[in-house]
Amino acid sequence: MKFDDKVPIYYQIKQYIYREIIIEHLKPGQQIPAVRQLAVTLTVNVNTIQRALSELIDEDVLVSKRGKGNFVTEDTEVLKNLKKRTVEEQVSNLYDNLTALRISPDKMLTYLENYINSRKEANHD
Amino acid sequence: MKFDDKVPIYYQIKQYIYREIIIEHLKPGQQIPAVRQLAVTLTVNVNTIQRALSELIDEDVLVSKRGKGNFVTEDTEVLKNLKKRTVEEQVSNLYDNLTALRISPDKMLTYLENYINSRKEANHD
DNA sequence: AATAGTGTAATAGTTATCTAGTACACTGCA
């Protein structure tokens, strides 16, 4: 997996697992891959995986069962909030950064619309 | 200044200066604050400021005149690209991250629109 | 010439992150 060298890897792994859960590639109650397997898949050290997972466990997004594995929580409230929070973070991020560039909300929408259209055309290969 | 502890400070300072230039708080050809002054303003070490500035100089965004100071480039092409690139990075970032969450372009626009409206209302205090 | 203000360079010490390696603890199954 390719990582942004400006952000800690363990942090990017957290984001990755958030995504996997949100798109239900990992479903509520499902066992996630073993730490040693994740380390291989993501080409990262086990300790780094563990660093990410232990934080996700603290956040009640994952549940650890010693000797068995790590599992996605079944708490629908936590999962609902996870998705909501993650999406909102992205949107507010764009809003804040473009506002700092003195770009009006109307222009933001236009820029996003234009970008979407450019991506559509790019796919017509 | 408040920094995100997940991203190197020197890198965030680069972004800060990009912003200052884009919104023309720092104008083409204008001298920017002295490194020691920036260090105080941003509550950061001079070396960290220097790390950021030297990269901006390498990128031809700033021009260094030894003994005199650092100045914003007057190369309008560079400045135009800087703005374009910075804005596009933000937009493509949102697009990519929300796409990874399986969110359709239509929904992206809706989310952004809703967020903008919620911010408008929040300001009606 | 001296000085104040500027950028630049270099060293040393601290902290966070990441890696490598080893060891230990629990679970389920043969």
Place this chain on the structure above:
DNA sequence: TGCAGTGTACTAGATAACTATTACACTATT
């Protein structure tokens, strides 16, 4: 019971980023 598969803990070393400090080089002004 033994073993394979799981999570967990700990130590040690490497690297990047940041800080603190000192020193040096150039420019403009007095």
